[in-house]
Amino acid sequence: MKKIFITGASSFLSGSLVDILKNRYDITLLEHKKALYSKDGDEIKIVQGSLENVEEWGKAIFETDIIIHLAGVTHPKNIGLYKKINTDGTSALVSVSEKYRVKQFIFISTSAVGKNCGAYGKSKMEAEVILKRSKVPYTILRVGPSYSDNFEGKEGLASLVKLARKSPILPYLTDNNIKFSPIHKDDVVNSIIATVDNKETIFKTYTLNGPEILSTKEVLSRVLNKNKTRKILIPIPTFLAKIIFFFFSKIIKILAPDQMQRMLSKKEPLSQNVLIDLKISPRKFLK
Numbered sequence: 001m002k003k004i005f006i007t008g009a010s011s012f013l014s015g016s017l018v019d020i021l022k023n024r025y026d027i028t029l030l031e032h033k034k035a036l037y038s039k040d041g042d043e044i045k046i047v048q049g050s051l052e053n054v055e056e057w058g059k060a061i062f063e064t065d066i067i068i069h070l071a072g073v074t075h076p077k078n079i080g081l082y083k084k085i086n087t088d089g090t091s092a093l094v095s096v097s098e099k100y101r102v103k104q105f106i107f108i109s110t111s112a113v114g115k116n117c118g119a120y121g122k123s124k125m126e127a128e129v130i131l132k133r134s135k136v137p138y139t140i141l142r143v144g145p146s147y148s149d150n151f152e153g154k155e156g157l158a159s160l161v162k163l164a165r166k167s168p169i170l171p172y173l174t175d176n177n178i179k180f181s182p183i184h185k186d187d188v189v190n191s192i193i194a195t196v197d198n199k200e201t202i203f204k205t206y207t208l209n210g211p212e213i214l215s216t217k218e219v220l221s222r223v224l225n226k227n228k229t230r231k232i233l234i235p236i237p238t239f240l241a242k243i244i245f246f247f248f249s250k251i252i253k254i255l256a257p258d259q260m261q262r263m264l265s266k267k268e269p270l271s272q273n274v275l276i277d278l279k280i281s282p283r284k285f286l287k
Helices: 014-021 054-061 080-099 115-133 156-166 185-195 216-226 238-251 259-264 272-277
Strands: 003-007 026-031 045-048 066-069 104-110 138-143 169-173 204-208 232-236
Touching (some): 003 014, 104 115, 104 185
Parallel strands (some): 003 026, 104 138
16 A cells, blocks of 8 residues: 655645545654544554654655645744745655655645745745755645635635624725635545546646636625625725735734735636646536
């Protein structure tokens, strides 16, 4: 049975992913701060350690066939953590993968990738470059904003839905350049599964987004329709949103410093090779 090492095993995607893979592969999970997925009777190995400290988990990669790298920080208040975890942590994992001749490195990146997408997008792009320059056979999945049926979690769309449920008034950005392509969690998990041990996906990059490009207002409207709820939608121009964001990120410090820049950046659309290589056709948002 082939061996898979999964980082970020307490993440949004990991539970469903492990449920599917555990019957086909020998699974090892990297545990950091949060309690990991576990079910009675599962023969899953647990390794404790932080991504940047190789000595804590490095030997666990020995004889590993496939790495699925989910770990990363997305909205830290300390912007330096992006480089420390997303870039340097990935670099350490890639180096160990080279040492032990891992056969496939599946990297979960982001569709908001590049210097114009803030520190987060820059850190993910730097990690991609490190992986591509290595000798490790790689598959890169650039994942867009993901959601589940119940919108669990604390970030992104989950936060937006919680606001839509509680507040009688909902602001939306009027800038038509700000678009979202939400993708269902199950479509992301199925896409990852489709790349595992798949020679057709080696040395390729895939952008996993929903098939639609929606404005902020369109996203909110679908959430409200889904919940059969009526709210007052208030348009907010970008310049005012930036002022509000500055207050909450710089003064109160409850938002990540680069979150607004990431939102304003242009995202990559769903790539055609997802449909061709992975045979995945993502569903429309709440339809």
